[in-house]
Amino acid sequence: MTSPTHADYDFVVVSNRLPVDRVVDAAGTASWSRSPGGLVTALEPVMRSADGAWVGWAGQPDLEIEPFENEGIHIIPVPLSEYDIANFYEGFSNDTLWPLYHDVIAVPGYHRDWWENYVLVNQRFADATAGIAAQGAVVWVQDYQLQLVPRMLREARPDLTIGFFNHIPFPPYGIYSQLPWRTQIIEGLLGADVIGFQRVADAGNFSRAVRRLTNYATKNPAIEVAVPGQPTRRVIARSFPISIDAASFEELAREPRIQERAREIREGLGNPKTVMLGVDRLDYTKGIGHRLKAFGELLAEGRLNVEDVTMVQVANPSRERVAAYMQLRDEIELTVGRINGDFGTMSHQAVSYHHHGYPRDEMVALYLAADVLLVTALRDGMNLVAKEYVASRFDDDGVLVLSEFTGASDELKRALLVNPHDIDGLKDAIVQAIQMPAKERATRMRSLRRRVLENDVERWSSNFLQTLEQARKGRYDRIAPMALPDELEWTVDRRWSN
Numbered sequence: 001m002t003s004p005t006h007a008d009y010d011f012v013v014v015s016n017r018l019p020v021d022r023v024v025d026a027a028g029t030a031s032w033s034r035s036p037g038g039l040v041t042a043l044e045p046v047m048r049s050a051d052g053a054w055v056g057w058a059g060q061p062d063l064e065i066e067p068f069e070n071e072g073i074h075i076i077p078v079p080l081s082e083y084d085i086a087n088f089y090e091g092f093s094n095d096t097l098w099p100l101y102h103d104v105i106a107v108p109g110y111h112r113d114w115w116e117n118y119v120l121v122n123q124r125f126a127d128a129t130a131g132i133a134a135q136g137a138v139v140w141v142q143d144y145q146l147q148l149v150p151r152m153l154r155e156a157r158p159d160l161t162i163g164f165f166n167h168i169p170f171p172p173y174g175i176y177s178q179l180p181w182r183t184q185i186i187e188g189l190l191g192a193d194v195i196g197f198q199r200v201a202d203a204g205n206f207s208r209a210v211r212r213l214t215n216y217a218t219k220n221p222a223i224e225v226a227v228p229g230q231p232t233r234r235v236i237a238r239s240f241p242i243s244i245d246a247a248s249f250e251e252l253a254r255e256p257r258i259q260e261r262a263r264e265i266r267e268g269l270g271n272p273k274t275v276m277l278g279v280d281r282l283d284y285t286k287g288i289g290h291r292l293k294a295f296g297e298l299l300a301e302g303r304l305n306v307e308d309v310t311m312v313q314v315a316n317p318s319r320e321r322v323a324a325y326m327q328l329r330d331e332i333e334l335t336v337g338r339i340n341g342d343f344g345t346m347s348h349q350a351v352s353y354h355h356h357g358y359p360r361d362e363m364v365a366l367y368l369a370a371d372v373l374l375v376t377a378l379r380d381g382m383n384l385v386a387k388e389y390v391a392s393r394f395d396d397d398g399v400l401v402l403s404e405f406t407g408a409s410d411e412l413k414r415a416l417l418v419n420p421h422d423i424d425g426l427k428d429a430i431v432q433a434i435q436m437p438a439k440e441r442a443t444r445m446r447s448l449r450r451r452v453l454e455n456d457v458e459r460w461s462s463n464f465l466q467t468l469e470q471a472r473k474g475r476y477d478r479i480a481p482m483a484l485p486d487e488l489e490w491t492v493d494r495r496w497s498n
Ligand code: GDG
Pocket: 167, 168, 242, 279, 280, 281, 314, 316, 356, 357, 358, 359, 360, 363, 380, 381, 382, 383, 384, 385, 386, 388
Protein backbone atom coordinates (compact mmCIF):
# COMPACT_ATOMS: atom_id res chain seq x y z
CA MET A 1 0.00 0.00 0.00
CA THR A 2 1.36 3.41 -0.93
CA SER A 3 -0.20 6.82 -0.50
CA PRO A 4 -0.36 8.87 -3.68
CA THR A 5 1.87 11.90 -3.45
CA HIS A 6 -0.28 14.02 -5.74
CA ALA A 7 -3.96 14.79 -5.89
CA ASP A 8 -4.77 15.36 -9.51
CA TYR A 9 -6.50 12.40 -11.04
CA ASP A 10 -7.76 12.66 -14.62
CA PHE A 11 -10.53 10.08 -14.19
CA VAL A 12 -12.52 9.72 -10.97
CA VAL A 13 -15.31 7.29 -10.14
CA VAL A 14 -17.53 8.18 -7.20
CA SER A 15 -19.80 5.59 -5.63
CA ASN A 16 -21.30 5.00 -2.22
CA ARG A 17 -19.24 1.84 -1.67
CA LEU A 18 -15.61 1.52 -2.60
CA PRO A 19 -14.70 -1.49 -4.76
CA VAL A 20 -12.63 -2.91 -1.87
CA ASP A 21 -13.56 -4.60 1.41
CA ARG A 22 -11.57 -4.35 4.60
CA VAL A 23 -10.72 -7.77 5.98
CA VAL A 24 -9.17 -8.32 9.38
CA ASP A 25 -7.37 -11.65 9.91
CA ALA A 26 -7.17 -13.72 13.11
CA ALA A 27 -4.04 -11.82 14.20
CA GLY A 28 -5.94 -8.53 13.88
CA THR A 29 -4.11 -7.36 10.75
CA ALA A 30 -6.29 -5.43 8.33
CA SER A 31 -5.95 -5.71 4.56
CA TRP A 32 -8.08 -4.91 1.54
CA SER A 33 -9.67 -7.33 -0.88
CA ARG A 34 -11.15 -6.31 -4.21
CA SER A 35 -14.91 -6.88 -4.49
CA PRO A 36 -15.54 -8.70 -7.74
CA GLY A 37 -18.37 -6.57 -9.23
CA GLY A 38 -18.74 -5.98 -12.98
CA LEU A 39 -18.37 -2.22 -12.57
CA VAL A 40 -14.81 -2.58 -11.25
CA THR A 41 -13.91 -5.06 -13.97
CA ALA A 42 -15.21 -2.71 -16.64
CA LEU A 43 -13.54 0.39 -15.29
CA GLU A 44 -10.21 -1.13 -14.34
CA PRO A 45 -8.57 -0.64 -17.77
CA VAL A 46 -9.79 2.98 -17.93
CA MET A 47 -8.55 3.51 -14.38
CA ARG A 48 -5.11 2.19 -15.24
CA SER A 49 -4.65 4.12 -18.46
CA ALA A 50 -6.05 7.42 -17.17
CA ASP A 51 -4.47 7.58 -13.71
CA GLY A 52 -7.82 6.97 -12.09
CA ALA A 53 -9.10 7.28 -8.56
CA TRP A 54 -12.16 5.85 -6.82
CA VAL A 55 -13.97 7.89 -4.15
CA GLY A 56 -16.30 6.05 -1.76
CA TRP A 57 -17.11 4.60 1.64
CA ALA A 58 -15.16 1.61 2.97
CA GLY A 59 -18.28 -0.06 4.40
CA GLN A 60 -17.61 0.34 8.13
CA PRO A 61 -18.67 3.13 10.50
CA ASP A 62 -16.27 5.83 11.66
CA LEU A 63 -13.29 4.52 9.75
CA GLU A 64 -10.88 7.36 8.98
CA ILE A 65 -8.37 6.08 6.45
CA GLU A 66 -5.82 7.90 4.35
CA PRO A 67 -5.99 7.44 0.57
CA PHE A 68 -4.13 4.33 -0.60
CA GLU A 69 -3.53 2.25 -3.68
CA ASN A 70 -5.07 -1.16 -4.33
CA GLU A 71 -4.02 -3.17 -7.37
CA GLY A 72 -3.49 -0.11 -9.51
CA ILE A 73 -6.54 1.88 -8.35
CA HIS A 74 -6.13 4.94 -6.13
CA ILE A 75 -8.65 4.64 -3.33
CA ILE A 76 -10.01 7.80 -1.68
CA PRO A 77 -12.08 6.80 1.37
CA VAL A 78 -15.00 8.97 2.54
CA PRO A 79 -15.94 8.26 6.19
CA LEU A 80 -19.52 7.66 7.34
CA SER A 81 -20.50 7.78 11.01
CA GLU A 82 -23.11 5.54 12.64
CA TYR A 83 -25.49 8.51 12.33
CA ASP A 84 -24.78 8.84 8.58
CA ILE A 85 -25.33 5.12 8.08
CA ALA A 86 -28.68 5.26 9.89
CA ASN A 87 -29.89 8.46 8.17
CA PHE A 88 -28.18 8.93 4.79
CA TYR A 89 -27.73 5.25 3.93
CA GLU A 90 -30.33 3.04 5.63
CA GLY A 91 -32.79 5.94 5.92
CA PHE A 92 -32.95 8.25 2.91
CA SER A 93 -31.18 6.00 0.38
CA ASN A 94 -32.71 2.65 1.27
CA ASP A 95 -35.99 3.52 2.99
CA THR A 96 -37.01 6.61 0.98
CA LEU A 97 -35.44 6.56 -2.49
CA TRP A 98 -35.23 2.77 -2.96
CA PRO A 99 -38.96 2.05 -2.40
CA LEU A 100 -40.01 5.28 -4.19
CA TYR A 101 -37.92 4.52 -7.28
CA HIS A 102 -39.22 0.92 -7.31
CA ASP A 103 -42.86 1.90 -7.78
CA VAL A 104 -43.59 2.17 -4.02
CA ILE A 105 -43.68 -1.64 -3.62
CA ALA A 106 -42.91 -0.75 0.03
CA VAL A 107 -43.99 2.54 1.61
CA PRO A 108 -41.24 5.18 1.47
CA GLY A 109 -40.50 7.08 4.69
CA TYR A 110 -40.17 10.86 4.35
CA HIS A 111 -38.14 12.24 7.23
CA ARG A 112 -36.55 15.65 7.20
CA ASP A 113 -33.58 14.60 9.30
CA TRP A 114 -32.82 11.80 6.82
CA TRP A 115 -32.91 14.32 3.98
CA GLU A 116 -30.70 16.82 5.82
CA ASN A 117 -28.13 14.11 6.38
CA TYR A 118 -28.39 13.02 2.72
CA VAL A 119 -27.50 16.58 1.66
CA LEU A 120 -24.62 16.71 4.12
CA VAL A 121 -23.14 13.36 3.10
CA ASN A 122 -23.52 14.15 -0.62
CA GLN A 123 -21.60 17.37 0.05
CA ARG A 124 -18.86 15.33 1.75
CA PHE A 125 -18.52 13.10 -1.33
CA ALA A 126 -18.51 16.17 -3.62
CA ASP A 127 -15.83 17.91 -1.51
CA ALA A 128 -13.64 14.80 -1.45
CA THR A 129 -13.91 14.54 -5.24
CA ALA A 130 -13.37 18.26 -5.88
CA GLY A 131 -10.18 18.03 -3.81
CA ILE A 132 -8.53 15.31 -5.88
CA ALA A 133 -9.73 15.74 -9.48
CA ALA A 134 -7.23 17.23 -11.95
CA GLN A 135 -8.06 20.34 -13.96
CA GLY A 136 -10.54 19.28 -16.66
CA ALA A 137 -10.86 15.73 -15.27
CA VAL A 138 -13.70 13.34 -16.09
CA VAL A 139 -15.77 12.33 -13.06
CA TRP A 140 -18.32 9.52 -13.14
CA VAL A 141 -20.79 9.46 -10.23
CA GLN A 142 -22.72 6.24 -9.57
CA ASP A 143 -26.25 5.69 -8.34
CA TYR A 144 -29.15 6.97 -6.27
CA GLN A 145 -27.25 7.53 -3.03
CA LEU A 146 -25.33 10.41 -4.68
CA GLN A 147 -27.85 12.29 -6.81
CA LEU A 148 -26.88 15.72 -5.43
CA VAL A 149 -23.17 15.25 -6.10
CA PRO A 150 -23.20 16.32 -9.80
CA ARG A 151 -24.51 19.80 -9.03
CA MET A 152 -22.40 20.25 -5.89
CA LEU A 153 -19.35 19.24 -7.88
CA ARG A 154 -20.14 21.58 -10.77
CA GLU A 155 -20.50 24.49 -8.37
CA ALA A 156 -17.10 23.75 -6.84
CA ARG A 157 -15.36 22.73 -10.06
CA PRO A 158 -16.94 24.06 -13.29
CA ASP A 159 -13.91 22.77 -15.22
CA LEU A 160 -14.89 19.11 -14.71
CA THR A 161 -16.80 16.88 -17.11
CA ILE A 162 -19.38 15.06 -14.99
CA GLY A 163 -21.30 11.86 -15.75
CA PHE A 164 -23.94 10.20 -13.60
CA PHE A 165 -25.38 6.69 -13.89
CA ASN A 166 -28.54 5.58 -12.10
CA HIS A 167 -28.47 1.81 -11.50
CA ILE A 168 -32.09 1.63 -10.36
CA PRO A 169 -35.27 2.69 -12.20
CA PHE A 170 -36.41 6.30 -12.39
CA PRO A 171 -40.13 6.27 -11.52
CA PRO A 172 -43.07 7.78 -13.42
CA TYR A 173 -43.87 11.37 -12.40
CA GLY A 174 -47.08 10.37 -10.58
CA ILE A 175 -44.91 8.45 -8.13
CA TYR A 176 -41.80 10.64 -8.18
CA SER A 177 -43.89 13.71 -7.34
CA GLN A 178 -44.50 12.34 -3.81
CA LEU A 179 -40.91 13.18 -2.89
CA PRO A 180 -40.86 16.36 -0.77
CA TRP A 181 -37.40 17.16 -2.19
CA ARG A 182 -38.24 16.28 -5.81
CA THR A 183 -36.96 19.55 -7.31
CA GLN A 184 -33.68 19.50 -5.40
CA ILE A 185 -32.92 15.99 -6.66
CA ILE A 186 -33.68 16.94 -10.27
CA GLU A 187 -31.46 20.01 -9.98
CA GLY A 188 -28.77 17.88 -8.32
CA LEU A 189 -28.71 15.44 -11.22
CA LEU A 190 -28.76 18.20 -13.83
CA GLY A 191 -25.33 19.26 -12.62
CA ALA A 192 -24.04 16.37 -14.77
CA ASP A 193 -23.19 16.60 -18.49
CA VAL A 194 -24.56 13.12 -19.17
CA ILE A 195 -27.15 11.29 -17.02
CA GLY A 196 -27.40 7.59 -17.81
CA PHE A 197 -30.37 5.34 -17.08
CA GLN A 198 -30.93 1.61 -17.54
CA ARG A 199 -34.02 1.82 -19.76
CA VAL A 200 -35.42 4.22 -22.33
CA ALA A 201 -38.50 4.43 -20.07
CA ASP A 202 -36.37 5.65 -17.13
CA ALA A 203 -34.82 8.43 -19.22
CA GLY A 204 -38.35 9.33 -20.41
CA ASN A 205 -39.65 9.47 -16.83
CA PHE A 206 -36.74 11.70 -15.88
CA SER A 207 -37.34 14.11 -18.77
CA ARG A 208 -41.03 14.34 -17.85
CA ALA A 209 -40.10 15.15 -14.25
CA VAL A 210 -37.77 17.87 -15.57
CA ARG A 211 -40.62 19.38 -17.61
CA ARG A 212 -43.02 19.30 -14.68
CA LEU A 213 -40.64 20.74 -12.12
CA THR A 214 -38.51 23.22 -14.08
CA ASN A 215 -38.78 25.57 -17.06
CA TYR A 216 -36.05 23.76 -18.96
CA ALA A 217 -36.73 22.66 -22.52
CA THR A 218 -36.25 18.97 -23.38
CA LYS A 219 -35.63 17.31 -26.72
CA ASN A 220 -34.58 13.66 -26.85
CA PRO A 221 -31.90 13.07 -25.65
CA ALA A 222 -31.06 16.54 -24.31
CA ILE A 223 -32.21 19.06 -21.72
CA GLU A 224 -31.36 22.76 -21.92
CA VAL A 225 -30.57 24.04 -18.46
CA ALA A 226 -31.18 27.77 -18.65
CA VAL A 227 -30.54 29.73 -15.48
CA PRO A 228 -30.81 33.55 -15.64
CA GLY A 229 -27.39 35.16 -15.64
CA GLN A 230 -25.60 31.95 -16.63
CA PRO A 231 -24.78 30.49 -20.04
CA THR A 232 -27.26 27.80 -21.09
CA ARG A 233 -25.91 24.28 -20.51
CA ARG A 234 -26.92 21.16 -22.35
CA VAL A 235 -27.41 17.92 -20.42
CA ILE A 236 -27.81 14.53 -22.10
CA ALA A 237 -30.26 12.06 -20.48
CA ARG A 238 -30.42 8.70 -22.18
CA SER A 239 -30.38 4.95 -21.62
CA PHE A 240 -27.19 2.89 -21.32
CA PRO A 241 -28.30 -0.63 -20.31
CA ILE A 242 -25.65 -2.06 -18.00
CA SER A 243 -24.26 -5.55 -18.50
CA ILE A 244 -21.78 -8.08 -17.11
CA ASP A 245 -18.30 -9.30 -17.86
CA ALA A 246 -19.91 -12.03 -20.00
CA ALA A 247 -16.72 -13.74 -21.22
CA SER A 248 -15.52 -14.37 -17.66
CA PHE A 249 -18.79 -16.16 -16.79
CA GLU A 250 -18.53 -18.35 -19.88
CA GLU A 251 -14.89 -19.07 -19.15
CA LEU A 252 -15.68 -20.25 -15.61
CA ALA A 253 -18.61 -22.34 -16.82
CA ARG A 254 -16.33 -24.12 -19.30
CA GLU A 255 -13.98 -25.27 -16.53
CA PRO A 256 -14.40 -29.03 -15.87
CA ARG A 257 -14.28 -28.53 -12.08
CA ILE A 258 -17.27 -26.16 -12.26
CA GLN A 259 -19.22 -28.63 -14.39
CA GLU A 260 -18.36 -31.40 -11.95
CA ARG A 261 -19.62 -29.20 -9.12
CA ALA A 262 -22.88 -28.60 -11.04
CA ARG A 263 -23.38 -32.39 -11.24
CA GLU A 264 -22.69 -32.69 -7.50
CA ILE A 265 -25.27 -30.01 -6.74
CA ARG A 266 -27.94 -31.91 -8.70
CA GLU A 267 -27.00 -35.13 -6.97
CA GLY A 268 -27.21 -33.47 -3.58
CA LEU A 269 -30.75 -32.41 -4.43
CA GLY A 270 -31.69 -36.04 -5.14
CA ASN A 271 -31.25 -35.79 -8.93
CA PRO A 272 -34.67 -34.32 -9.69
CA LYS A 273 -35.71 -34.10 -13.35
CA THR A 274 -35.83 -30.32 -13.08
CA VAL A 275 -33.88 -27.87 -10.95
CA MET A 276 -35.29 -24.35 -10.82
CA LEU A 277 -33.15 -21.55 -9.43
CA GLY A 278 -33.65 -18.09 -7.97
CA VAL A 279 -30.69 -15.87 -6.97
CA ASP A 280 -31.45 -12.52 -5.40
CA ARG A 281 -30.51 -10.13 -2.68
CA LEU A 282 -33.28 -10.67 -0.14
CA ASP A 283 -35.20 -7.59 -1.30
CA TYR A 284 -38.94 -6.93 -1.65
CA THR A 285 -38.39 -5.72 -5.23
CA LYS A 286 -37.29 -9.18 -6.38
CA GLY A 287 -40.70 -10.91 -6.21
CA ILE A 288 -39.39 -13.94 -4.29
CA GLY A 289 -42.76 -14.36 -2.55
CA HIS A 290 -44.63 -14.34 -5.89
CA ARG A 291 -42.34 -17.06 -7.24
CA LEU A 292 -42.82 -19.21 -4.11
CA LYS A 293 -46.59 -18.75 -4.28
CA ALA A 294 -46.68 -19.91 -7.90
CA PHE A 295 -44.49 -22.93 -7.13
CA GLY A 296 -46.50 -23.84 -4.01
CA GLU A 297 -49.78 -23.73 -5.96
CA LEU A 298 -48.35 -25.89 -8.76
CA LEU A 299 -47.35 -28.51 -6.17
CA ALA A 300 -50.73 -28.26 -4.40
CA GLU A 301 -52.61 -28.74 -7.67
CA GLY A 302 -50.45 -31.71 -8.66
CA ARG A 303 -49.27 -29.96 -11.84
CA LEU A 304 -45.75 -30.42 -10.45
CA ASN A 305 -44.46 -33.21 -8.25
CA VAL A 306 -41.86 -32.71 -5.52
CA GLU A 307 -39.99 -35.84 -6.69
CA ASP A 308 -39.50 -34.24 -10.11
CA VAL A 309 -38.88 -30.56 -9.41
CA THR A 310 -36.76 -28.78 -6.81
CA MET A 311 -36.50 -25.05 -6.43
CA VAL A 312 -33.20 -23.66 -5.15
CA GLN A 313 -33.47 -20.16 -3.73
CA VAL A 314 -30.34 -18.20 -2.84
CA ALA A 315 -31.46 -15.20 -0.80
CA ASN A 316 -28.42 -13.08 -0.17
CA PRO A 317 -28.73 -11.17 3.16
CA SER A 318 -29.29 -7.47 2.53
CA ARG A 319 -30.01 -4.25 4.50
CA GLU A 320 -30.77 -6.29 7.57
CA ARG A 321 -31.26 -3.28 9.86
CA VAL A 322 -34.09 -1.80 7.74
CA ALA A 323 -37.51 -2.85 9.14
CA ALA A 324 -39.08 -3.71 5.75
CA TYR A 325 -36.23 -6.17 5.11
CA MET A 326 -36.60 -7.88 8.49
CA GLN A 327 -40.29 -8.35 7.83
CA LEU A 328 -39.63 -9.66 4.31
CA ARG A 329 -37.21 -12.24 5.65
CA ASP A 330 -39.81 -13.51 8.12
CA GLU A 331 -42.46 -13.74 5.40
CA ILE A 332 -40.23 -15.57 2.94
CA GLU A 333 -38.92 -18.02 5.51
CA LEU A 334 -42.43 -18.74 6.77
CA THR A 335 -43.55 -19.47 3.19
CA VAL A 336 -40.53 -21.71 2.48
CA GLY A 337 -41.18 -23.60 5.73
CA ARG A 338 -44.86 -24.09 4.84
CA ILE A 339 -44.12 -25.33 1.31
CA ASN A 340 -41.48 -27.76 2.58
CA GLY A 341 -43.72 -28.89 5.42
CA ASP A 342 -46.67 -29.46 3.09
CA PHE A 343 -44.92 -31.06 0.13
CA GLY A 344 -41.44 -32.29 1.14
CA THR A 345 -40.69 -36.00 1.47
CA MET A 346 -37.91 -37.74 3.38
CA SER A 347 -35.83 -37.79 0.20
CA HIS A 348 -36.95 -34.58 -1.57
CA GLN A 349 -37.21 -31.03 -0.37
CA ALA A 350 -39.48 -28.75 -2.39
CA VAL A 351 -37.43 -25.60 -1.77
CA SER A 352 -33.72 -25.63 -0.98
CA TYR A 353 -33.35 -22.23 0.69
CA HIS A 354 -30.05 -20.50 1.45
CA HIS A 355 -29.86 -17.24 3.36
CA HIS A 356 -26.25 -16.45 2.53
CA GLY A 357 -23.96 -15.56 -0.33
CA TYR A 358 -21.74 -17.91 -2.31
CA PRO A 359 -18.40 -17.46 -4.09
CA ARG A 360 -18.57 -16.73 -7.81
CA ASP A 361 -17.49 -20.33 -8.69
CA GLU A 362 -20.43 -21.79 -6.80
CA MET A 363 -22.82 -19.30 -8.45
CA VAL A 364 -21.72 -20.40 -11.91
CA ALA A 365 -22.02 -24.08 -10.91
CA LEU A 366 -25.57 -23.31 -9.74
CA TYR A 367 -26.34 -21.62 -13.09
CA LEU A 368 -25.13 -24.74 -14.90
CA ALA A 369 -27.11 -27.02 -12.57
CA ALA A 370 -30.36 -25.10 -13.12
CA ASP A 371 -32.72 -26.09 -15.92
CA VAL A 372 -34.81 -22.99 -15.28
CA LEU A 373 -33.84 -19.61 -13.84
CA LEU A 374 -36.71 -17.65 -12.27
CA VAL A 375 -36.35 -13.85 -12.30
CA THR A 376 -39.68 -12.51 -11.09
CA ALA A 377 -38.77 -9.00 -9.92
CA LEU A 378 -41.67 -6.59 -9.42
CA ARG A 379 -39.33 -3.79 -10.47
CA ASP A 380 -35.59 -4.02 -11.20
CA GLY A 381 -33.25 -1.52 -12.86
CA MET A 382 -31.60 -4.21 -14.97
CA ASN A 383 -31.11 -7.60 -13.17
CA LEU A 384 -27.65 -8.92 -13.78
CA VAL A 385 -28.46 -12.42 -12.55
CA ALA A 386 -30.50 -13.01 -15.72
CA LYS A 387 -27.51 -12.00 -17.87
CA GLU A 388 -25.08 -14.09 -15.80
CA TYR A 389 -27.24 -17.19 -16.27
CA VAL A 390 -27.33 -16.67 -20.02
CA ALA A 391 -23.57 -15.99 -20.25
CA SER A 392 -22.82 -19.18 -18.30
CA ARG A 393 -24.95 -21.45 -20.53
CA PHE A 394 -22.33 -22.13 -23.21
CA ASP A 395 -24.18 -25.43 -23.74
CA ASP A 396 -27.15 -23.45 -25.19
CA ASP A 397 -29.43 -25.11 -22.67
CA GLY A 398 -31.56 -23.77 -19.82
CA VAL A 399 -34.70 -21.62 -19.83
CA LEU A 400 -34.90 -18.06 -18.53
CA VAL A 401 -38.24 -16.98 -17.04
CA LEU A 402 -37.96 -13.19 -16.86
CA SER A 403 -40.19 -10.50 -15.43
CA GLU A 404 -41.17 -7.78 -17.86
CA PHE A 405 -40.55 -5.30 -15.04
CA THR A 406 -36.78 -5.75 -15.26
CA GLY A 407 -34.53 -3.61 -17.44
CA ALA A 408 -33.13 -6.88 -18.83
CA SER A 409 -36.50 -7.68 -20.46
CA ASP A 410 -35.96 -4.81 -22.96
CA GLU A 411 -33.05 -6.79 -24.39
CA LEU A 412 -33.72 -10.45 -23.58
CA LYS A 413 -36.82 -10.84 -25.71
CA ARG A 414 -36.45 -14.60 -26.25
CA ALA A 415 -36.82 -15.33 -22.55
CA LEU A 416 -40.25 -16.43 -21.29
CA LEU A 417 -41.47 -12.97 -20.29
CA VAL A 418 -43.89 -12.87 -17.37
CA ASN A 419 -45.94 -10.45 -15.30
CA PRO A 420 -45.12 -11.73 -11.79
CA HIS A 421 -48.30 -10.21 -10.34
CA ASP A 422 -50.29 -12.58 -12.55
CA ILE A 423 -49.79 -15.77 -10.53
CA ASP A 424 -51.72 -17.94 -13.02
CA GLY A 425 -49.63 -16.59 -15.90
CA LEU A 426 -46.46 -17.19 -13.89
CA LYS A 427 -47.52 -20.78 -13.15
CA ASP A 428 -48.17 -21.42 -16.84
CA ALA A 429 -44.76 -19.97 -17.74
CA ILE A 430 -43.05 -22.22 -15.16
CA VAL A 431 -44.76 -25.30 -16.58
CA GLN A 432 -43.93 -24.19 -20.12
CA ALA A 433 -40.27 -23.73 -19.12
CA ILE A 434 -40.12 -27.20 -17.54
CA GLN A 435 -41.75 -28.85 -20.55
CA MET A 436 -39.97 -26.89 -23.27
CA PRO A 437 -38.48 -29.17 -25.96
CA ALA A 438 -34.67 -29.19 -26.17
CA LYS A 439 -34.70 -27.66 -29.65
CA GLU A 440 -36.71 -24.63 -28.58
CA ARG A 441 -34.53 -24.20 -25.49
CA ALA A 442 -31.44 -24.10 -27.67
CA THR A 443 -32.91 -21.65 -30.20
CA ARG A 444 -33.98 -19.27 -27.48
CA MET A 445 -30.75 -19.55 -25.48
CA ARG A 446 -28.60 -18.95 -28.58
CA SER A 447 -30.42 -15.72 -29.29
CA LEU A 448 -30.17 -14.58 -25.65
CA ARG A 449 -26.47 -15.40 -25.57
CA ARG A 450 -25.72 -13.39 -28.70
CA ARG A 451 -27.24 -10.35 -27.08
CA VAL A 452 -25.41 -10.70 -23.75
CA LEU A 453 -22.00 -11.60 -25.18
CA GLU A 454 -22.08 -8.70 -27.66
CA ASN A 455 -23.33 -6.13 -25.18
CA ASP A 456 -21.04 -6.71 -22.24
CA VAL A 457 -20.09 -4.34 -19.44
CA GLU A 458 -17.02 -3.14 -21.30
CA ARG A 459 -19.24 -1.94 -24.13
CA TRP A 460 -21.58 -0.30 -21.61
CA SER A 461 -18.81 1.74 -19.98
CA SER A 462 -17.18 2.70 -23.26
CA ASN A 463 -20.55 3.83 -24.71
CA PHE A 464 -21.16 5.98 -21.66
CA LEU A 465 -17.67 7.45 -21.59
CA GLN A 466 -17.71 8.16 -25.34
CA THR A 467 -20.98 10.04 -24.95
CA LEU A 468 -19.45 11.98 -22.06
CA GLU A 469 -16.47 12.81 -24.27
CA GLN A 470 -18.75 14.10 -27.07
CA ALA A 471 -20.60 16.21 -24.49
CA ARG A 472 -17.27 17.59 -23.24
CA LYS A 473 -16.37 18.65 -26.76
CA GLY A 474 -19.85 20.09 -27.34
CA ARG A 475 -20.37 17.61 -30.22
CA TYR A 476 -24.04 17.05 -29.43
CA ASP A 477 -24.71 16.27 -33.10
CA ARG A 478 -22.75 13.03 -32.56
CA ILE A 479 -25.06 11.85 -29.76
CA ALA A 480 -27.93 9.93 -31.30
CA PRO A 481 -31.44 10.35 -29.91
CA MET A 482 -32.99 7.25 -28.33
CA ALA A 483 -35.41 5.19 -30.40
CA LEU A 484 -38.64 5.79 -28.52
CA PRO A 485 -41.63 3.49 -28.30
CA ASP A 486 -44.87 5.44 -29.02
CA GLU A 487 -45.91 5.79 -25.41
CA LEU A 488 -42.66 7.51 -24.52
CA GLU A 489 -42.84 10.49 -26.84
CA TRP A 490 -40.70 13.37 -25.54
CA THR A 491 -42.36 16.72 -25.91
CA VAL A 492 -40.38 19.11 -28.05
CA ASP A 493 -40.70 22.26 -26.07
CA ARG A 494 -41.23 25.41 -28.16
CA ARG A 495 -38.54 27.16 -26.18
CA TRP A 496 -35.95 24.75 -27.56
CA SER A 497 -33.30 26.94 -29.09
CA ASN A 498 -32.02 25.31 -32.31
C1 GDG B 1 -28.62 -3.08 -8.66
C2 GDG B 1 -29.99 -2.92 -9.33
C3 GDG B 1 -28.96 -3.57 -11.50
C4 GDG B 1 -26.06 -12.19 -5.65
N1 GDG B 1 -25.95 -13.17 -4.76
C5 GDG B 1 -24.66 -13.59 -4.81
C6 GDG B 1 -23.99 -12.84 -5.78
N2 GDG B 1 -24.87 -11.98 -6.28
C7 GDG B 1 -24.54 -11.04 -7.35
C8 GDG B 1 -25.18 -11.46 -8.65
C9 GDG B 1 -25.22 -10.15 -9.40
C10 GDG B 1 -25.41 -9.12 -8.29
O1 GDG B 1 -25.03 -9.75 -7.07
C11 GDG B 1 -26.86 -8.69 -8.16
O2 GDG B 1 -27.14 -7.84 -9.22
P1 GDG B 1 -28.63 -7.57 -9.69
O3 GDG B 1 -28.56 -6.78 -10.94
O4 GDG B 1 -29.32 -8.87 -9.88
O5 GDG B 1 -29.36 -6.80 -8.52
P2 GDG B 1 -29.00 -5.60 -7.44
O6 GDG B 1 -28.08 -6.07 -6.40
O7 GDG B 1 -30.34 -5.16 -6.94
O8 GDG B 1 -28.29 -4.43 -8.30
C12 GDG B 1 -30.09 -3.85 -10.51
C13 GDG B 1 -27.62 -3.56 -10.79
O9 GDG B 1 -27.63 -2.69 -9.66
C14 GDG B 1 -26.49 -3.11 -11.73
O10 GDG B 1 -26.74 -1.87 -12.29
O11 GDG B 1 -28.96 -4.59 -12.48
O12 GDG B 1 -31.34 -3.67 -11.17
O13 GDG B 1 -31.05 -3.18 -8.40
O14 GDG B 1 -24.02 -9.87 -10.04
O15 GDG B 1 -24.40 -12.45 -9.24
N3 GDG B 1 -22.69 -13.02 -6.12
C15 GDG B 1 -22.01 -13.97 -5.42
N4 GDG B 1 -22.59 -14.71 -4.45
C16 GDG B 1 -23.90 -14.57 -4.12
O16 GDG B 1 -24.43 -15.26 -3.24
N5 GDG B 1 -20.72 -14.18 -5.71
